[in-house]
């Protein structure tokens with residue numbers, strides 16, 4: 119995906135061992151379509167050379183406010199002005215404790231701090247990726263600075279936790295390049311779901327036959343995880359209830375793992391009262407064995423297959439959509455339907471049967487486990503097609519569609 123196509127990022131490096139990750143980050147930003155202008159503090163150059171960053175960014179690195187080279191064709195000897203004017207964001211990664219303290223006080227005694235202060239504050243956002251020793255991170259002065267920088271309009275990313283270069287273990291590591299890339303991409307998404315709490319089900323369920331066997335299906339969970347990520351990027355608080363899948367939890371999403379449909383239903387019911395939007399993407403098994411055997415069912419050489427009887431699972435989506443909060447749309451419910459044919463007719467029929475305001479149809483077998491999909495959105499007014507695209511792009515578009523429908527009352 120060209121997540122950052124057309125974006126121009128000023129990547130500022132300050133002094134810290136995490137400068138080694140900035141090289142990878144620079145590559146990753148460019149790979150996603152951004153142009154990157156690197157600016158380094160003197161301290162950063164103790165850790166990594168401008169030669170490396172110039173080679174990776176394909177642009178000369180700036181490190182001095184006295185640099186007379188023209189910037190973007192302007193030769194007025196003011197790199198601190200010219201470098202930020204075309205930027206879509208300034209990303210300081212790594213940002214040392216010292217540099218945060220400097221930013222906080224509006225000090226401007228080197229090029230990087232100077233250009234942060236001189237940036238048009240409403241047009242050029244400042245993104246900060248802190249990196250430091252755990253004691254420095256935990257110090258009240260640093261925490262005070264983090265809070266104040268946030269209040270001044272900067273976006274301060276989380277820190278990672280784990281082994282530190284100094285040999286200690288704790289909070290304060292800079293996020294990994296891929297995590298920072300995700301944060302930067304998320305930053306640029308429209309915040310259409312701020313104040314909403316989105317509950318998502320994803321993946322298959324697993325219905326036990328005995329302790330070693332069960333019935334499940336081919337759902338990979340990718341669409342549901344993309345939706346959880348997109349909802350989070352759109353500013354919502356997100357709870358993801360996932361069946362058995364091996365996918366990483368999207369950043370900032372609270373996840374609860376379940377196995378069976380009954381367990382998924384219980385967890386969803388527990389979480390639903392706090393939610394304002396429910397998106398059911400899980401491929402919930404319609405039936406489960408009436409009673410799972412306590413012990414492994416042995417073949418025993420009899421030649422006879424065991425006889426299984428099934429009972430119906432609860433319909434999680436229908437139950438929530440038809441609850442008082444679902445019917446009043448205080449909980450806006452969105453269903454998914456994986457069909458093999460007649461998508462529009464089947465999706466519309468399913469929407470009415472389950473009484474959900476919005477149903478998202480797709481042709482199931484063709485998309486299982488894939489990274490892309492094509493969707494058909496069906497509501498009480500019309501049907502909207504979303505052409506084939508990555509699941510994350512579709513999920514982001516879906517968040518905009520859902521946000522537009524929130525607060526609109528109507529008949530299911």
Ligand code: CTP
Pocket residue numbers: 319379398399400401402403404431432433434435436452453454455456468
């Ligand atoms: N769903 C659910 N609980 C179930 C079955 C389905 O929450 N027990 C949800 C799915 O997460 C999805 C929607 O209902 O959002 C439609 O799922 P689908 O399996 O297509 O619906 P079914 O009711 O099983 O319809 P059918 O098998 O007749 O196609």
